[in-house]
Amino acid sequence: MKIEKISKKDNELVFVIKDINPVIANTLRRSMISEVPILTIDEVTFIKNDSALFDEILAHRLGLVPFTTDLSSYDEKDKCSCKDGACAKCQLHATLKAKGPCTVYAGEIQTQDPKIKPVYEKMPLVKLLKGQNLEIDTILTLGRGKQHAKYCPGIIYYRVYPTIEIKNGKEAVKCMKVCPKDVFTLEKDELKVKNLLNCDLCQACSDCSDKIKVSGSETDFIFNIESFGQLPPEEILSTAIDKFDEKLDEFALKLKDVASGKIKKAVTTTTKKVTKKLKKK
Numbered sequence: 001m002k003i004e005k006i007s008k009k010d011n012e013l014v015f016v017i018k019d020i021n022p023v024i025a026n027t028l029r030r031s032m033i034s035e036v037p038i039l040t041i042d043e044v045t046f047i048k049n050d051s052a053l054f055d056e057i058l059a060h061r062l063g064l065v066p067f068t069t070d071l072s073s074y075d076e077k078d079k080c081s082c083k084d085g086a087c088a089k090c091q092l093h094a095t096l097k098a099k100g101p102c103t104v105y106a107g108e109i110q111t112q113d114p115k116i117k118p119v120y121e122k123m124p125l126v127k128l129l130k131g132q133n134l135e136i137d138t139i140l141t142l143g144r145g146k147q148h149a150k151y152c153p154g155i156i157y158y159r160v161y162p163t164i165e166i167k168n169g170k171e172a173v174k175c176m177k178v179c180p181k182d183v184f185t186l187e188k189d190e191l192k193v194k195n196l197l198n199c200d201l202c203q204a205c206s207d208c209s210d211k212i213k214v215s216g217s218e219t220d221f222i223f224n225i226e227s228f229g230q231l232p233p234e235e236i237l238s239t240a241i242d243k244f245d246e247k248l249d250e251f252a253l254k255l256k257d258v259a260s261g262k263i264k265k266a267v268t269t270t271t272k273k274v275t276k277k278l279k280k281k
């Protein structure tokens with residue numbers, strides 16, 4: 001297996017993984033989307049809400065605010081040593097107080113841990129008119145994308161690595177114009193591939209001329225990780241691999257139990273048969 005970084009810009013990472021198969025590629029994608037824990041507002045208590053928005057609408061908006069996440073300091077509720085899911089390791093309190101007239105932004109949410117704060121401070125939550133007040137108590141917890149979409153760490157997808165064969169560059173020149181992704185260029189009136197990774201296998205060029213053949217690899221994949229900002233893309237990837245590793249360990253352990261159970265069952269059946277035979281004698 002080979003991994004090559006293509007680009008890294010702010011919260012977006014593009015890389016290629018070579019020599020794997022679609023099963024591994026999809027497992028990795030699913031693991032990143034649904035198994036990486038993220039800190040998000042999970043419970044909201046309204047002490048005062050004079051705004052035009054109903055409590056449930058505002059609670060929904062608060063749930064979707066991304067917070068910077070520190071995985072080394074927090075545990076998921078069901079995995080926390082406190083057992084009842086209510087200690088400082090598995091939940092974090094935050095408050096929001098505002099007085100109108102104003103627009104209330106995500107950046108005004110005050111958490112008890114300075115490391116954990118809203119990623120986008122200028123995300124508007126609600127508008128308050130003169131004399132209107134807002135007072136909210138919230139609890140943030142770690143959760144996974146498979147529990148609720150608000151715990152999803154980003155937009156993560158992959159596509160197969162394209163291969164473009166140009167049999168005769170001079171005859172295929174007309175195809176450059178039909179490509180919607182600016183893949184080709186002209187060099188001395190001959191068609192050449194300029195941006196291979198732009199190609200999304202639409203086949204517009206190969207439909208236009210039989211001198212071009214476009215195909216997708218079955219072993220190489222281009223991954224895009226666009227983080228919502230809670231975790232850097234590299235950490236999303238490494239955490240997803242760790243979590244998948246944990247699952248494999250758990251699977252191996254369960255398999256051992258099942259196997260030993262089978263052996264035990266087989267031994268019991270044989271013993272019963274032998275006892276029966278002995279009794280007959």
Ligand SMILES: [Zn+2]
Nearest residue numbers: 080082087090
């Ligand atoms: Zn706890």
